[in-house]
Amino acid sequence: MTARFLCPWILAALVAGPALAGGQAIDIDDYPSLDARQIGHLRHFAKLSRQLPGDWSEMGEYASHTSEKPYRYQLAFMLYAAASVQFNVTPAYRELYQDLIGRLMVQLRHYDIWGNWVNASRGGGWSDPKPLSELDVGWIDPVKRHNIMYSAHLFQGAATHEALYRTGEFMQPGSLTLVWPQTLWGPGATTFEYDLPKIADNFIAQFRENDYMGIPCEPNALFPECPQHALLGLILYDRVAGTEYSTEIMPRYMRQFEELKYLDEETGSFMAAWKVKQGEPFYFASGIDGWTGTFMHAWAPEYIQRVYPRQRDLHVDALLTSTEAPGEPPPGTSSLLGFMAMMASEVGDTETVDRILEHADRHYRPVWREGRYYYPRNDGPVSQEDDSLSVSALAGNAMLPFARLNPGNGLLRLHNETWPESYFEQPYIAAVDPGAVGVSQAIYDAEREALIVGLEPGPLQLAETRFEVRNLDPGTPWDVFRHGRFVATIAEGASLAEHGIEWQEGEPVRISVDATAPVSLVLRKSPGQAVAGL
Known part of the structure; x- marks a missing residue:
């Protein structure tokens, strides 16, 4: 799993100058890569993202329940994982990730994902028990207040898309509109128009209103x-809009986090929740340590590095030695x-x-x-001989x-x-063609003026496939290396049929490769001239 080891230098490679162009041998093992299982996970994400609206096949039993099982968390965590790979591992291959993140954003807006809020907003339950006759009126709009x-x-998903691809899509008015489709209940079919600026203003107002303690999920x-x-x-x-909201919120939120003891120093665990009406933290064993720590590390790394070993x-x-029984209450050992x-x-x-x-x-x-x-949902062993766990x-x-x-x-690098x-x-x-090959490496090293590409055979088991290289400087010849060996030098308007490489004038470079075995390619700006006869 090399992607977990080889990342800190990527930004430097992207911004460096051309001083070493053509001057050093390039070892593809110096660059981050994905292994077969990692590529398999990304294919699974893509498959789930392409399901028809309302089709939640292979995603479990709950859509918008308020435990840890709702589909929204699956969609969001897949999105964040894909974004991390895009930024840290394969920055020179965008189309799969941009399409995947965009489709997950569509799914996050589906009514099935947020439609339960009309009931959850009425209060009650574990955080504020009350009889049905005393429940609050509640409201439908899942964004206007609470329900963070x-x-x-x-919001984070849309901001991630904008930060990575800078399309401006989610900055447009109404670009995150939500549709309430119930025609026989309440106000009938209704839309709630949102976009990144509108949600950002909403969050800032709620943080200030709550004295920077945070924003409630459920009432109380x-x-x-x-x-x-x-x-x-x-x-x-802030990065895409030029605002400074996070610099206002983070230090004030951190002060409240520490003063109100969101971390229980006695146990080393984060609180389960702050009960707003009672003005006190509520503690119980849960998955909140790992969840909070994962994402808080992206903006408060020193703090999380301090608490992580104890947690x-x-x-x-x-957890690794737990023998949970089928039907154990959520979140369960696997979660x-x-x-x-x-x-x-x-x-x-x-x-x-x-x-x-x-x-x-x-x-x-x-x-x-x-x-x-992937690991399909499993509710436990089916026999005494079965050693699988739920x-x-x-x-x-x-x-x-x-x-x-x-x-x-x-995540720390993605956000900083x-x-x-x-x-x-x-x-x-x-x-x-993602069915023909999986992309294991894709990074442009600006210091060496070299594009590094790695491909792995895909599930379609094709004999050959073709892809494009775009944005090559057409005024310069490029050396092509395959599996570490020099193949040829190519310039715009040339064709190397024997090597499966074509570069027509005004077009991207098109490269055909064997799809039955791993492929490694390097295209490096040539220090010399194109070879004769091209």
């Missing part, structure tokens, strides 16, 4: 994990392990990540299906894949570093 357990993911319950997503969304929003020691060994695996991946504890993933590969019945690798859809589809995909400090403007003019690959 949904709105923060909508303010959790430590959900505001992390609002804060990360604000960091990225790891408190949870991981106990708790998933949260800790995510946190371990983000803080760079690869030993713990590997321990958890080895446990999952042994006990959670992973499958390879159509090139996808696994939630959230853990199997999203959290364990997140842990395998996210490199150490992946940025691609230079020149990034969008740099060479990249496109028009890849």
